[in-house]
Every structure is written in structure tokens, then in C-alpha cells.
Amino acid sequence: MRIYSRILGTGSYLPENRLTNADLADQLAQQGVETSDDWIVERTGIRARHFAADSQGCSDLATEAARKALAAAGISADELDLIIVGTSTPDMVFPSVATMVQHKLGTAGCPAFDVQAVCSGFIYALTIADSMIQSGSAKRALVIGSEVFSRILDFKDRTTCVLFGDGAGAVVLEAADQPGILATDLHADGKYKDILCVPGHVNRGGILGDPVLKMDGQAVFKLAVGVLEETARASLAKANLTDADIDWLIPHQANIRIMQSTAKKLKMSADKVVVTVDQHGNTSAASIPLALDTAVRDGRIQRGQTLMLEGVGGGFTWGSVLLRY
Numbered sequence: 001m002r003i004y005s006r007i008l009g010t011g012s013y014l015p016e017n018r019l020t021n022a023d024l025a026d027q028l029a030q031q032g033v034e035t036s037d038d039w040i041v042e043r044t045g046i047r048a049r050h051f052a053a054d055s056q057g058c059s060d061l062a063t064e065a066a067r068k069a070l071a072a073a074g075i076s077a078d079e080l081d082l083i084i085v086g087t088s089t090p091d092m093v094f095p096s097v098a099t100m101v102q103h104k105l106g107t108a109g110c111p112a113f114d115v116q117a118v119c120s121g122f123i124y125a126l127t128i129a130d131s132m133i134q135s136g137s138a139k140r141a142l143v144i145g146s147e148v149f150s151r152i153l154d155f156k157d158r159t160t161c162v163l164f165g166d167g168a169g170a171v172v173l174e175a176a177d178q179p180g181i182l183a184t185d186l187h188a189d190g191k192y193k194d195i196l197c198v199p200g201h202v203n204r205g206g207i208l209g210d211p212v213l214k215m216d217g218q219a220v221f222k223l224a225v226g227v228l229e230e231t232a233r234a235s236l237a238k239a240n241l242t243d244a245d246i247d248w249l250i251p252h253q254a255n256i257r258i259m260q261s262t263a264k265k266l267k268m269s270a271d272k273v274v275v276t277v278d279q280h281g282n283t284s285a286a287s288i289p290l291a292l293d294t295a296v297r298d299g300r301i302q303r304g305q306t307l308m309l310e311g312v313g314g315g316f317t318w319g320s321v322l323l324r325y
């Protein structure tokens with residue numbers, strides 16, 4: 001009999017420190033950087049973001065989200081046999097955030113590792129967990145997207161620093177005899193590395209290159225809109241479903257205009273798109289599980305509904321997961 005994976009519970013966490021666009025504009029003005037609430041809302045749909053406290057690392061945010069997902073799933077950390085974290089902003093070069101989360105959850109033994117696919121990180125991590133469950137090598141997986149992008153932003157670059165925030169989202173997946181995850185689709189194309197990257201890296205005891213985010217916003221925008229439609233269609237085709245079967249579109253929360261244009265291409269009305277970018281900006285690998293958890297907890301997403309999760313990010317990487325919740 002075929003094994004599927006299904007979502008048992010979701011959780012998310014946003015750090016306490018919330019900055020509205022006006023708060024951020026005030027802080028940036030003190031450094032001579034000019035921006036405004038109007039510009040940010042009009043071009044991106046973002047109204048606020050959360051920044052982690054200095055004492056909080058990526059693994060702290062991830063652990064908070066994980067605890068909520070475990071509670072929602074009604075299982076303990078000891079019952080997990082796999083932990084995967086999608087992140088580009090780990091606490092350390094190594095060990096992985098996943099092993100830190102494992103320890104903070106008070107458990108040990110099961111495999112734990114990170115996946116680095118930037119804003120597609122959660123989609124990659126979920127796909128890997130699904131494959132491991134399908135193959136029988138795991139029964140209960142914790143899959144997390146967690147980021148502290150505030151640590152890699154250049155607050156003198158107004159074209160990027162207004163766009164991102166910190167946060168974490170998590171799901172517990174369990175083996176089941178019915179789907180669950182219906183189809184997955186992953187891609188990457190390394191020729192686009194320069195349009196979205198953090199070029200700095202640790203080298204011989206120092207940092208070589210600029211360790212802050214660089215982006216060609218317009219190039220990213222164009223690429224994102226195209227690949228998000230393609231990957232959604234690829235997952236639908238694999239599951240023998242059509243646009244009309246999707247109850248909720250949960251895209252990577254980067255920019256409301258990208259999300260609206262993807263929804264239009266998939267012939268979906270705006271009220272079928274889960275939007276949280278206004279409240280937390282782009283939280284990279286955390287954005288999709290954060291949006292998913294928000295809509296599960298406010299009652300929009302119901303058991304039995306069909307969800308299209310899709311992401312795009314640096315690399316370039318992109319992909320989608322189509323599932324029955």
C-alpha cells in the first residue's frame with residue numbers, strides 16, 4: 001500500500017519587536033535614508049515587519065514555532081523521527097539550526113538537518129520530508145522555515161531593507177494511507193545567483209565580501225511571476241487537478257503585486273489567496289508556513305481543502321507543494 005504524508009499540526013512565531021513602515025522610516029531617517037509608508041505599501045503591500053531581539057537566534061524562533069506545531073499535532077518531540085529546517089540565516093556556520101532545535105525541544109537521536117534554498121527553503125524541506133515519509137524512512141517529521149533576515153540587511157539600502165522581516169513557521173507531517181501531499185515540484189537555476197544574494201562569507205577568521213543582501217528587484221520580480229505560474233501548473237498536472245480545484249493559494253509572501261499576478265494567471269480570485277506579507281514583510285523560508293498557520297488558526301483553511309503552497313527565492317530556486325489539508 002502506498003504511503004502518503006499529511007499535515008498533523010501547524011505553528012508559527014513572530015518576534016515581539018514589531019515595526020510599522022512609519023517606525024522603520026523614522027529609524028532610517030536618522031541615518032539619512034529616506035523612505036515612506038506610502039512608497040512601501042504601494043510597491044510591496046508591506047505595512048509592518050517583526051525583528052528578532054539581539055538575544056534571539058534563528059533556532060530560538062524555530063523552536064517557538066515548533067512547540068506550537070507539536071501542540072497542535074498533539075504529539076511530543078520524542079515522537080519525531082525527522083527534523084528539517086529551511087533557513088539561510090542560521091545561528092552558526094555549523095552545527096545546523098535543526099540540531100539546535102532538536103536539543104531545545106529536549107529530544108535527541110532522530111536525523112536533523114538544514115536545507116538552504118533561500119525563500120524556497122520551506123517548499124524544499126517539505127518535499128524532502130514528504131519523500132522520506134513516502135519511502136518509509138520517517139513516520140513523523142517536523143518541518144520548519146525560520147529566518148532572521150534583519151541580520152543580513154543593509155539599512156543604508158532602502159531598495160532592500162524595507163522588504164524583509166524575521167519569523168518562523170512549522171508543520172508536523174505524519175505518514176498516512178490517504179493524501180496528504182498530492183504532488184511536489186522543485187527547480188533551480190544557478191545562473192541567476194547575482195540578482196539575489198548575500199556575497200560575504202567566512203574566510204580564514206574574517207568575513208570576505210559584503211555580508212548583506214543584494215538584489216536586482218525588477219529582475220527578481222519578472223522571474224518570480226513566470227516561475228510561480230509554471231510550478232503551480234506542474235504540481236496540478238502531476239495530481240491530475242486544475243486551477244479550479246485549488247481552495248487556497250499560499251504563495252511565498254514577498255510582494256503583494258507578485259502574489260496578485262500569480263493568482264490572476266491561475267484564474268483565482270484575490271480572496272482565495274492567503275496574504276500575510278502586509279503584517280510581516282518577506283520572511284524568506286518562514287513566509288509560507290507563517291501564512292499557512294495564520295489561515296489554519298483563523299479558521300479559513302479547513303480539513304479536506306486543497307492547498308497550493310509555492311515559493312521562489314535566491315539561487316534561483318522555486319517549487320510548489322499541492323496538498324489536501
Ligand SMILES: CC(C)(COP(=O)(O)OP(=O)(O)OC[C@H]1O[C@@H](n2cnc3c(N)ncnc32)[C@H](O)[C@@H]1OP(=O)(O)O)[C@@H](O)C(=O)NCCC(=O)NCCS
Pocket residue numbers: 034035036039040043044119158159160162215216217218220221224254255258282312313314
Ligand atoms: C523592490 C521593488 C519593490 C522595487 O519596486 P520598483 O517598482 O521596481 O521600484 P524601482 O526599483 O524601479 O524604484 C523606483 C524608485 O523608487 C525609489 N525607491 C526604492 N526603494 C525605495 C524606498 N524604500 N522608499 C522610497 N523610494 C524608494 C528608487 O530609488 C527609484 O527612484 P528613482 O526613480 O528616482 O530612481 C520591486 O522591484 C520588487 O518587489 N521586486 C521583487 C523583490 C522581491 O520580491 N524579492 C524577494 C523575492 S524572494
